[in-house]
Amino acid sequence: MMPPILHPRVYVGLLALLSILLVPLAVKSPFVYHLAIQVCVFAGLATAWNIVGGFAGQLSLGHAVFYGIGSYSAGLLVAMFGISPWIGMFAGAAISSVVALMIAYPTLRLRGPFFSLATIAFLEVVRLLAVHQEGWTGGSAGLNVPLQVGLPWMIFREKWAYLLVAFGFFLLALLVSWLIRRSRFGFYLIAVREREDAARAVGVNAVRAKIAAAVISAVLTSLIGSFHGMYLTFLEPSSAFSLEMSIQIAMFALIGGLGTVAGPVIGTVLVLPVAELARGWLSAFGNGTHGFVYGLLLIFVVLFFPRGLVGHLSERVLRLIDRLPNGAKARSVVLPTAAIKPPIATKGQPILRAEGLHKRFGGLKATDNVSLTLHQGEILGVIGPNGAGKTTVFNQLSGFIRPDQGTVSVLTDNGWVSPRSPETFAHAGVGRTFQIVQPFAGLSVMENIMLGAFMHTRNRAAAEAIAREVAELTDLTPLLDTEARSLTVGGMKRLEVARALV
Incomplete structure (x- = not known):
């Protein structure tokens, strides 16, 4: 069997990542070093944002709040208590996880733009707090980080040292994103993004998955923010808690391809250098001209690549990569034998019972004292004209609607249980399809x-x-x-x- 690392998709990907590190080391230009550090930082931020915004599909427009918390936590602990930023960044990550939980727990239980609005509101609140707490944040004038050179203080004389640390944080975010995408958790996030009801029908706790994604994303963003604050050696509220930064990192993920591992990286590598060069070359024409470049690139991608560069071009690129040495060799994969679960009851025994189901929608009585029993090996149909309540009965039997009165019981390995939600019904063994098909379109x-x-x-x-x-x-x-x-x-x-x- 061919070692996985010899497959062209693997070694080409590793070479592409290493080029971010090796090109600046070869050129040895201060500007190229700075550009590579910025690419690592913003690729890491975009990758972290993609966990909640791409995989889970929850648009966070105030994500810079976690970047600012991380940078201020590390900077303040250095300035006020002499604590190394390598320790302070974990304090910032802990605070960011609590803030993410505070934002996500109430808003991600609802559907709609509530999470997006809450992140923007929280970003503005924290920015104003940083501005008005002049005694320890420096207020709008900003805060200078003490210039204590050395690895313990994350401040170096040589740019290449900053690049190595930035590359490490970038790889951490990329590794977490890759592990999530290949795990059960990653599948659950994409299912929730695609069709939340269908995800719940296969046992996914949608709220828990979205909250976990928000917390993980916030922690990674905070860690990278701590490093970037030490790199800049100056903290200022309007930059650290910037709505523009939040939109910028989301845009990198959007251009590259939402919900993909490589998309945020490719979007950053392609767009950030162009924007930085435009900032230098076009600044004489007016402040913020680089934003015009961002806008043009975004419009171009939305019009011609609505699924992002990776979404539209990945198949063609992968076909070309597979033509490289070792690409045509098939790898043998030994899969475990699927274990077939034996029936929980013998033929003819009851496995599902509905007793006295009542459901009203205002003055309309949809179900009135409906009872039925499903036996092992039986096919049971519910027949009636439009508006008779068939769908309501079906939704009550699968947990999507709770009856006003009555119970639904399912036979499991642990005896009879009465599930209360679609997820618990699924775990009890009740699978369902939908009248209007609901596949997870973005998955195979x-x-x-x-x-x-x-x-x-x-x-x-x-x-x-x-x-x-x-x-x-x-x-x-x-x-x-x-x-x-x-x-x-x-x-x-x-x-x-x-x-x-x-």
Whole structure:
């Protein structure tokens, strides 16, 4: 079996990352060093933002609040108590995680723009606090970080030392993003972003997943902010808590490709150097002319690459990369055997009971004392005209609507239980499809089916084995690598059935 590192996709990716480090070391220009440091910092910030904004699909427009908290925490602890920023950055990360939890817990339980508005509001509140607390923040005049040169103080005489540290923080953010994307948690985030109701139907706790993404993103942003504050050696509220910075890092991820690991990096590498050069070359024409360049690039990408550069060009680029040495060699992968769960009841025994279901919507009585029992091996249909309440009954049997009266009980390995939400119904063994098909369009057929399998295992290979077996049952094997959005309606229906089966 060919070692994974010899595959062209791996070694080309590693060489591309190392070029960010090696080119400035070869050129040895102060400006190129500064540009590379900025690329590492903003690529790391965009990657961290992408965890909540790209993977989870929750638009954070005030994300610079975590950058500012990190930079001020490290800077103030150095200035006031002589504590190393290597320690102070963890204090900033802890504060940022608490702030992220305070913002996310109430707002991410709702749908709509509430999280975006809350992050902007919190950013402005913290900025004003930093401006008015002149005694310890320096107010609007800013705060100079003590120039204590040396590794313990994260301040160096040579630019290359800053570059090495910046590259390390960038790699940390990139590694976390890569691990999340390949994990069950990453699948859950993308499922929530694509279709939250369908995600809940396969056992995903959507609120918990979104909050976790917000906290992880905030911690990484704060850590990078601590380093950048020490690099700049000057902290100023309007820069540290800047709405412009929040939009800038989101724009890098958008241009490169939301919800991808490489997208934020590619967006930063392509756009930031152009903007920095424009800032220097065009500043004579007016302050902020570089913003005009940002705007033109963004309009171009939105018009011609709405899914970002990675979303539109990745397949073509990967095909070219696969032509390199070792790219044509197939790697043998040994997948574990899928464990088939035995039935929890013998044929004919009850496995689901609904007793006395009542549901009103205002003055309309949708269900009135509905009772039914489903037995092992039985196919049970609910028949009635439009408006009879069939969908309401189905939603009550899967947890999407709570009955005003009555109970729904499911037989599990631990006996009869009465779930209260779609997630708990799914974990009890109740799978469902939707009247209007709801595939996770941004995922492949394989990944769609794996989402259901992840409810029973955290192991990616085991989930893939289960998905392949169910795909064989539902005649989806030839389409496993196809994006779900490109299936026919019939294919999407079979995909939903497969997702429910696992």
